[in-house]
Amino acid sequence: NLSKGLTAVLSKFSLKQKLNEENIELALREIRMALIDADVSLFVIKNFLAEVREKALGKEVFKGLTPSNVFFKTFRDELALLLGWNGESSEKPYSFQLPLNEATSSTVIMLCGLQGSGKTTTIGKLALYLKEKRDPLLVSLDIHRPAAAEQLQRLAQQAGVAYFEQEGERRLKKIIKNAKKYAKKHSHNLILFDTAGRTQLDTDMLDELQTIGDFAKPDANILVCDSMLGQEALRTAETFHKTYPVNSLIFTKFDSDTRGGVLLSVKHVLSLPVAFIGSGEKLEDLEAFSPIRYADRLLG
Amino acid sequence: VEKSARVDEAFFTELEESLLASDAGLKFSALFLAGLREELRQKKILDKKHAAIISKDLLKSWLRQGSLEFSKTKVPVIFFIGVNGVGKTSSLAKLAAYLKAKGFYSMLGAGDTFRAAASEQLSFWAKRLGLPIVKKPQGSDSAALVYDTLESTLAIKDKKSEEAVIALIDSSGRLQNKVALMEELKKMLGVAKKFEERTEVFKILVVDATLGQNSFEQAKVFHENLGIDGIILTKTDSSSCGGIVFAISHELKLPLLYISFGESLENFSPFDVDSFVEALF
Numbered sequence: 001n002l003s004k005g006l007t008a009v010l011s012k013f014s015l016k017q018k019l020n021e022e023n024i025e026l027a028l029r030e031i032r033m034a035l036i037d038a039d040v041s042l043f044v045i046k047n048f049l050a051e052v053r054e055k056a057l058g059k060e061v062f063k064g065l066t067p068s069n070v071f072f073k074t075f076r077d078e079l080a081l082l083l084g085w086n087g088e089s090s091e092k093p094y095s096f097q098l099p100l101n102e103a104t105s106s107t108v109i110m111l112c113g114l115q116g117s118g119k120t121t122t123i124g125k126l127a128l129y130l131k132e133k134r135d136p137l138l139v140s141l142d143i144h145r146p147a148a149a150e151q152l153q154r155l156a157q158q159a160g161v162a163y164f165e166q167e168g169e170r171r172l173k174k175i176i177k178n179a180k181k182y183a184k185k186h187s188h189n190l191i192l193f194d195t196a197g198r199t200q201l202d203t204d205m206l207d208e209l210q211t212i213g214d215f216a217k218p219d220a221n222i223l224v225c226d227s228m229l230g231q232e233a234l235r236t237a238e239t240f241h242k243t244y245p246v247n248s249l250i251f252t253k254f255d256s257d258t259r260g261g262v263l264l265s266v267k268h269v270l271s272l273p274v275a276f277i278g279s280g281e282k283l284e285d286l287e288a289f290s291p292i293r294y295a296d297r298l299l300g
Numbered sequence: 301v302e303k304s305a306r307v308d309e310a311f312f313t314e315l316e317e318s319l320l321a322s323d324a325g326l327k328f329s330a331l332f333l334a335g336l337r338e339e340l341r342q343k344k345i346l347d348k349k350h351a352a353i354i355s356k357d358l359l360k361s362w363l364r365q366g367s368l369e370f371s372k373t374k375v376p377v378i379f380f381i382g383v384n385g386v387g388k389t390s391s392l393a394k395l396a397a398y399l400k401a402k403g404f405y406s407m408l409g410a411g412d413t414f415r416a417a418a419s420e421q422l423s424f425w426a427k428r429l430g431l432p433i434v435k436k437p438q439g440s441d442s443a444a445l446v447y448d449t450l451e452s453t454l455a456i457k458d459k460k461s462e463e464a465v466i467a468l469i470d471s472s473g474r475l476q477n478k479v480a481l482m483e484e485l486k487k488m489l490g491v492a493k494k495f496e497e498r499t500e501v502f503k504i505l506v507v508d509a510t511l512g513q514n515s516f517e518q519a520k521v522f523h524e525n526l527g528i529d530g531i532i533l534t535k536t537d538s539s540s541c542g543g544i545v546f547a548i549s550h551e552l553k554l555p556l557l558y559i560s561f562g563e564s565l566e567n568f569s570p571f572d573v574d575s576f577v578e579a580l581f
């Protein structure tokens with residue numbers, strides 16, 4: 001892990017009083033390796049290291065500390081601040097603000113993302129989380145995947161919320177229109193639209209997503225990403241964001257042992273909030289994002 | 301050789317960047333570049349064009365493609381294993397279609413008894429392919445499902461003794477760091493062992509090409525725990541990557557069996573090292 005690596009390369013500097021060019025270069029090399037290993041985008045790493053180099057130069061190494069732990073702390077704090085840490089030790093994790101459409105006094109949320117990222121499961125989780133404040137209606141706009149509607153319906157049952165039965169309708173605009181009508185009629189003030197997984201290279205499916213967004217007019221479009229994603233993740237997220245603007249992010253499968261570098265890359269470059277972290281397969285496994293905890297995890 | 305066409309440090313730096321960008325990882329990239337430098341030195345290669353060809357050939361030689369060798373006397377049983385959402389259920393359906401074209405008759409086992417609508421998802425493919433399927437209600441014991449599937453498979457084999465019969469068993473997604481889930485999988489495989497007189501088990505790990513370094517950890521831990529017979533790489537249509545298979549194939553010596561490049565049944569074929577490496581660059 002990084003703190004071990006830093007200790008190893010900076011051990012000969014333990015008697016120096018400042019962070020200088022030489023020990024900083026050694027530390028940056030260790031950090032670069034740790035971040036690549038953690039799947040942080042190469043592009044983000046380059047820029048980030050340049051910023052850290054400036055911040056670190058000349059930093060004092062006070063008595064009782066070694067350059068490696070001063071460097072580690074500088075780096076970790078810089079990272080956490082970047083991710084929205086308020087700089088205080090009593091950290092308050094980011095809390096998701098449910099947008100309210102003033103005109104309709106209800107909310108429409110849609111989820112998008114790559115195949116298998118965890119969208120359908122996450123809708124179930126969101127429904128469970130939000131049913132205290134709202135009366136959700138779950139709607140499947142996935143007309144592609146076998147048994148997608150059944151999966152969402154089953155999750156709606158598990159969460160104890162309403163599911164919009166579309167009886168084999170395959171025209172997306174029809175489903176959206178009928179779902180909104182149904183929601184209004186039955187006083188559901190929150191609609192959660194599930195969409196099919198799609199790749200960032202499939203122009204037909206990207207067109208479908210744009211059509212869904214334009215027609216459903218969501219108050220929030222949330223991009224769902226697998227926390228284990230690799231180097232291509234940033235470009236993928238940018239493509240989704242260009243197709244229909246993303247308002248916030250959810251990173252799933254954080255209960256894996258990945259360090260989850262994709263979160264840093266996508267959140268930082270798209271400059272979007274992380275609404276939630278998916279931390280398991282059960283509907284209760286939805287957590288708030290904590291910048292300081294994530295920074296610690298990322299640096300191993 | 302003219303200076304601009306000569307192999308220089310920039311050549312190696314750029315090669316490292318493209319390897320890292322493809323998720324090949326630091327360790328494999330460093331190993332590969334060291335091997336390449338030695339190869340170029342031995343062959344006295346000075347120009348970039350020639351060096352690029354050598355590097356592609358070297359990459360290809362470090363990947364092992366393979367195929368499952370079925371015994372003539374036992375019914376093959378293939379388990380589809382991997383973390384959540386990578387494409388196990390889809391790959392099972394695709395392999396069933398592929399094998400059907402090759403004259404195999406598959407019995408499908410809906411081994412994911414945990415996730416919502418998992419059985420329904422596999423049932424759709426069974427129906428589409430005209431193949432039998434064994435399934436149980438959500439929440440059932442997955443080991444019992446394995447038992448029933450193998451029992452039914454052997455019953456079919458008894459009726460169709462001339463035909464090539466095979467069992468394809470799905471399993472629920474599981475993260476390799478979840479001990480209880482790894483134990484459940486071992487239990488499923490343990491039940492399969494009861495039929496070892498007449499069956500031969502193969503364990504395929506499904507790896508998602510869009511994921512990063514964790515795929516290597518997945519392969520390592522699943523292999524240590526269960527013994528993996530081969531890899532199916534999915535979602536290569538989603539990105540130019542999948543470079544993690546270099547480390548998986550080279551370090552863990554696991555053969556690459558099939559590649560999935562889309563969501564239709566036909567987007568599936570035996571892994572071909574040449575076209576994979578060519579597509580990467």
Ligand SMILES: Nc1nc2c(ncn2[C@@H]2O[C@H](COP(=O)(O)OP(=O)(O)OP(=O)(O)O)[C@@H](O)[C@H]2O)c(=O)[nH]1
Nearest residue numbers: 115116117118119120121197253278279280384385
């Ligand atoms: N361990 C873990 N598994 C998760 C998490 N979120 C989702 N999953 C699992 O990931 C797999 C895929 O989830 P889905 O909800 O079907 O993913 P999807 O994005 O809807 O998939 P497509 O509709 O095919 O694109 C399932 O096995 C889920 O149980 C999580 O936070 N942790």
Ligand SMILES: Nc1nc2c(ncn2[C@@H]2O[C@H](COP(=O)(O)OP(=O)(O)OP(=O)(O)O)[C@@H](O)[C@H]2O)c(=O)[nH]1
Nearest residue numbers: 115116384385386387388389390473535560561562
């Ligand atoms: N683009 C693309 N999508 C794929 C490929 N293989 C599978 N998928 C999609 O990935 C999603 C997940 O596939 P599944 O077969 O349900 O994955 P799984 O591993 O069985 O998922 P769980 O059982 O929930 O763990 C589905 O939307 C599939 O259509 C592929 O090669 N390319």
Ligand SMILES: [Mg+2]
Nearest residue numbers: 119120142148
């Ligand atoms: Mg889905």
Ligand SMILES: [Mg+2]
Nearest residue numbers: 388389412418
């Ligand atoms: Mg499955």
